[in-house]
Amino acid sequence: MSEHVVVALGPVDADTVGPVLGERVTFVTDPTPDELAIAEGAIVRADRQVDGDFLQRAPRLRVIARTGVGVDLVDVAAASARGIPVVITPNSGSRAVAEGVFAMALHLTKRLRPLTDLVRNGRWAERNAVPAGDLDGATLGIVGYGRIGRRVGELAAAFGMRTLAYDPFSPPPPEFACADLSELVGASDVLTLHTPLTEDTRHLVDERLLAHVKPGSVLINCGRGGLLDPAATLAALESGRLSGVGLDVFDPEPVRHHPLFDHPDVVLTPHVMGMTRRAMTLTFVDAARGVADILAGRSPAAVANPDWNQRKASA
DSSP states (O other), X not given: OOOEEEEEESOOOHHHHHHHHOTTEEEESSOOHHHHHHOXXXXXXXXXXBOHHHHHHOTTOOEEEESSSOOTTBOHHHHHHTXXXXXXXXXXXXXXXXXXXXXXXXXXXXXXXXXXXXXXXXXXXXXXXXOOOOSTTOEEEEEOOSHHHHHHHHHHHHTTOEEEEXXXXXXXXXXXXXXXXXXXXXXXXXXXXXXXXXXXXXXXXOHHHHTTSOTTEEEEEOSOGGXXXXXXXXXXXXXXXXXXXXXXXXXXXXXXXXXXXXXXXXXEOOSOTTOOHHHHHHHHHHHHHHHHHHHTTOOOSOBSOTTHHHHHHHO
């Protein structure tokens, strides 16, 4: 007989999380108000909101597990005030996102879209007018050298790229570190963004920074949509300072149309680079493991509010 009820907010694969949660847990994929009222755990997808109203409707809640690392839609302070840890899954999608960066970099550097158009439209004779570039020997500039940024750097080495990294929160190793962001931007053939979105980093990539961009470079954002100013980015494309832009993240989401999206040298994906089949399985497993840890009295591997237990103790 089950001892605990854990609910899903958004689509969560029950066959994946069930064995991790264990036989003593009933997992509910589409909870009713009554089931929510007795739930001790919740596995929450990135687009679902956990606010004060939700917490009131789940008075027995002991743990919230967010698939991914972003907690923009979770009232972390309210959860902490009730002694509820907000589990995150930082390791599950890192490799998938890093692969996505290189998918975009290759697409844009190798000029796949215009070359496809040449073949499709019978314009073979014009192929020399669309020269493909190289990653081998190029410089990759990584802004934000956390888990994903480090993995991007590892893949860059396999392509024969030189890597520079800038991180205002955690300095990269000396062999990669570039203390000045403008200097990094000016030296990079491919620039990729992986720093957290804060008040200080919102529109980090703006008109002023893009003025330092190495002409013909590629800009990729698989971090947070608010890191770049879309109007300034479009202007840099139109002027030729940027030769291509890859975007997997937007501000806001779901995205509202912007003229940047219509430019032929822009490739767009709807925030799915960390949602590959393998990555989703791993994030569900990590989220379920975090819930199981709390229900069993263990410390979860990663939380967004590391002081959650102290808040509870002082309440």
